[in-house]
Amino acid sequence: MIRFLLIFGCQSTTFRENDEPMKIGKITYSFEYVQQRKGAKISPLYLKLSQLNLPVDRTVCFDGNQSCLRETTNEFGISIQTIQIRNKDNKDTFRYAEVSPHFSVWVELQESRSVNKTKEISIVTFSKKEKTILGYRCKKATIEEEHSTFTVWYTTELTINDPTGAVLQLDSIPGVILEMDEALGGKKAVLLKRTRVTSIDLDVNEPTAFDLPKDALQVKSIEEVAAKNRQNLLRLMEKGQQDHPLSEEEKAAFEGTWVLSYKGDRIELKISKSANDYTIQETMKTRYEPEETQSYKAVFYGETLFVDLAPTFLRYRLTSKGDLKLEKGDFFVFKKQT
Numbered sequence: 001m002i003r004f005l006l007i008f009g010c011q012s013t014t015f016r017e018n019d020e021p022m023k024i025g026k027i028t029y030s031f032e033y034v035q036q037r038k039g040a041k042i043s044p045l046y047l048k049l050s051q052l053n054l055p056v057d058r059t060v061c062f063d064g065n066q067s068c069l070r071e072t073t074n075e076f077g078i079s080i081q082t083i084q085i086r087n088k089d090n091k092d093t094f095r096y097a098e099v100s101p102h103f104s105v106w107v108e109l110q111e112s113r114s115v116n117k118t119k120e121i122s123i124v125t126f127s128k129k130e131k132t133i134l135g136y137r138c139k140k141a142t143i144e145e146e147h148s149t150f151t152v153w154y155t156t157e158l159t160i161n162d163p164t165g166a167v168l169q170l171d172s173i174p175g176v177i178l179e180m181d182e183a184l185g186g187k188k189a190v191l192l193k194r195t196r197v198t199s200i201d202l203d204v205n206e207p208t209a210f211d212l213p214k215d216a217l218q219v220k221s222i223e224e225v226a227a228k229n230r231q232n233l234l235r236l237m238e239k240g241q242q243d244h245p246l247s248e249e250e251k252a253a254f255e256g257t258w259v260l261s262y263k264g265d266r267i268e269l270k271i272s273k274s275a276n277d278y279t280i281q282e283t284m285k286t287r288y289e290p291e292e293t294q295s296y297k298a299v300f301y302g303e304t305l306f307v308d309l310a311p312t313f314l315r316y317r318l319t320s321k322g323d324l325k326l327e328k329g330d331f332f333v334f335k336k337q338t
Contacts, residue, residue, distance in 0.1 A: 021159040023064040026201040026209075027167065031055055033191045036183060040190045043286035045265035050191060052329060060166050061209040065089075067166035068210045074329055075312075078233075085210055086111070086164035097212050098225055103232040104216035105225050124172045133178045134197065141173055149189075153179040226311050233313070240302030254278070254305055254316070258324045258334035269324070269334055271298075271305075280307060280316075 031054040035042060056072040056079075069084040083097040083106075090111075097106035127140040131153065138153040154175035160167050168177050179196050183189035219225055251273075258269040265286040272279050278298040285291050296307040296314065304327075307314035315327040326332035 021161040022200075022202060023161045024203050024205055025062060025160070026204045026206070027060045027062075027197065028199050029058055029195060029197045031058075032194050032196075034181070034194050036189055036192045041288045042190050043265050043288050044263035045267070045284070045286050046289065047191070048262060048331065052331060054193075061204070061206055062160075062162045062164065062166060063205070063210075064161045064163070066210050067162055067164040069166050078327075083212065084166075085212065086166055088163040095212060096222070096225075097216055098229060099213055099216070100229065100232070102236060103229060104213040105219055105228045106212050106216045107219050107222055107225055109222060134199075136178060138178055139175070143172070147184070149183040151181040151183075151192075152177045230311065237301035237304065237306060240304060241300070242302075244302040246300060246303060251300055253318060253322075254324070257337040259337055260332065260334045267334070278305065280305075 033047060033050045033054070035047075052074075056074060058069065058071045060070075061068045066085065066087045068086075071082050073080050073082070078100055081099040083095075083099065085095040085097075087094075092111050093108050094111050095106055096109050097104065123142075123144040125142045125144070127142070129140040131138055131140075133153060133155070136155040136157050138155045141152050141154065143150040143152065152173060154173050154177045156175040158176045160169065160176055162169070170177070179194070181192040181194050183192050217228065219228060255271050255273060255278075258271065260267040266284075268283045268285065270281040270283075272281075278300075280296045280298050281293065282296070283291065283293040296309070298305050298307045298314075298316075300306070303317050305316040307316075316324055317327065319325050319333070322336070324334040324336065326334075
């Protein structure tokens with residue numbers, strides 16, 4: 001699913017109101033989840049898993065005529081970079097690409113910048129509170145929509161010339177937003193998604209930053225992007241099956257009960273063999289949420305136990321220490337229970 005993502009920028013060199021807008025630059029920023037209320041009952045495991053679903057990083061380059069948004073995510077052990085390239089003279093479409101270690105594909109999509117407008121905002125409240133972010137004096141504002149609440153910190157000491165809409169400059173906010181807390185579900189939300197700038201580089205002229213990968217294959221739709229990436233993954237899995245097939249004894253080492261514990265909460269996996277495939281029963285046990293159990297069918301591709309959850313997937317393998325690892329990151333290591 002493609003979402004137009006909001007970008008926020010600042011840097012340490014001080015600009016004042018009415019200075020010339022910055023026309024060329026590169027913005028980098030970070031993401032995290034934070035608790036909205038102290039003492040709120042939230043599972044440590046749930047909070048950790050939420051953090052892992054956030055983008056690894058994001059960068060925006062712009063030169064006054066075009067912009068390029070690059071974001072890195074970890075899709076079940078595979079580092080994927082998504083790219084969105086926009087031009088001020090073509091407001092109806094943008095180029096979208098996905099780049100993986102073994103395959104690149106891109107598509108031209110219809111543009112939608114409604115997220116950068118304020119027509120859906122119901123209430124904007126300005127506060128007298130101020131704080132300094134990366135050397136800038138910032139003011140606070142709250143934006144309340146039907147299903148979400150946003151708290152933003154903005155500065156009038158920095159102006160940016162980006163007519164493509166990649167850098168967030170809302171009509172309702174009289175400055176550049178440097179930090180935003182998003183509460184999905186409004187004021188009752190337990191978690192806030194915080195977007196925070198880490199740096200802006202001034203006068204960074206990187207012409208190649210606005211180019212698609214040279215080896216990227218053009219397709220006709222976003223559905224074809226997902227299909228091509230999936231086909232490529234399955235080809236790699238099949239090659240792994242040919243190069244490193246597991247014996248029945250090695251496959252049997254996956255069977256049993258595996259547990260990931262985190263601050264008193266746990267994820268439990270029970271892997272068993274059926275007639276022609278394997279079953280994985282996953283149970284999540286946390287202190288503040290109801291226990292959840294779901295089951296998956298799995299098959300082996302080489303050294304990997306593969307679960308097809310089209311359009312996504314899960315991949316498990318045994319580590320050199322004999323633990324079970326879900327290839328989504330180093331956090332997902334399960335210990336076998338005897």
